[in-house]
Amino acid sequence: MASALGIRCRTAPTHLLDAGQYFAEYDVDGSRVELSTMDGDWAADLDSIECLGKGPWQHFDRLVVGRYEVPVVATELRLLTELGRERPDRYRPILWAMTAGSNDSALLNRGLERLEIPTDRRAEILANLTAGNRRA
Numbered sequence: 001m002a003s004a005l006g007i008r009c010r011t012a013p014t015h016l017l018d019a020g021q022y023f024a025e026y027d028v029d030g031s032r033v034e035l036s037t038m039d040g041d042w043a044a045d046l047d048s049i050e051c052l053g054k055g056p057w058q059h060f061d062r063l064v065v066g067r068y069e070v071p072v073v074a075t076e077l078r079l080l081t082e083l084g085r086e087r088p089d090r091y092r093p094i095l096w097a098m099t100a101g102s103n104d105s106a107l108l109n110r111g112l113e114r115l116e117i118p119t120d121r122r123a124e125i126l127a128n129l130t131a132g133n134r135r136a
Contacts, residue, residue, distance in 0.1 A: 006030075021051065048111030050077040059107055076104050080111035083125070095128050103129050 010032070011025035023036045036051075044053025050073055059074035075098055082091035105126060112122045 046110070046114060048077070048080060048107060048114050050081045059104065074104070074107070076107050076111065080108070080115065083112070083117065084115045095125070098129055105129070 006029040008027040013022055013024040015022050021036045026033045047055040047058055049055045056073050060071045061074055062069045063072045079094045
């Protein structure tokens, strides 16, 4: 059942013990929205991982929702996650969306190297993002 705001719960907030996160899924005015969190600050020296270590705490975007700004995982980290999972149905739209805005090429380079993406593929991915303004 949809709320008066056009929001329908597809998957109620659920603790995924094996994944170490909470997950929920909604339809918001016809768009599928997935939300997840992690179970604390798992140690990792790298900053290019979406759900471990310092990455999500140092690299995040702000999503404006009405009069609120909600911190969300950095688009670069989402892209790296989906590239690592080899999910083109997810990473292609992220790449496309990133061409219209800014991106942190240094963070992307670190993440692509961590994922052991071949140099030529890395260059291709970064070339797709040159249309956007780069964040420092």
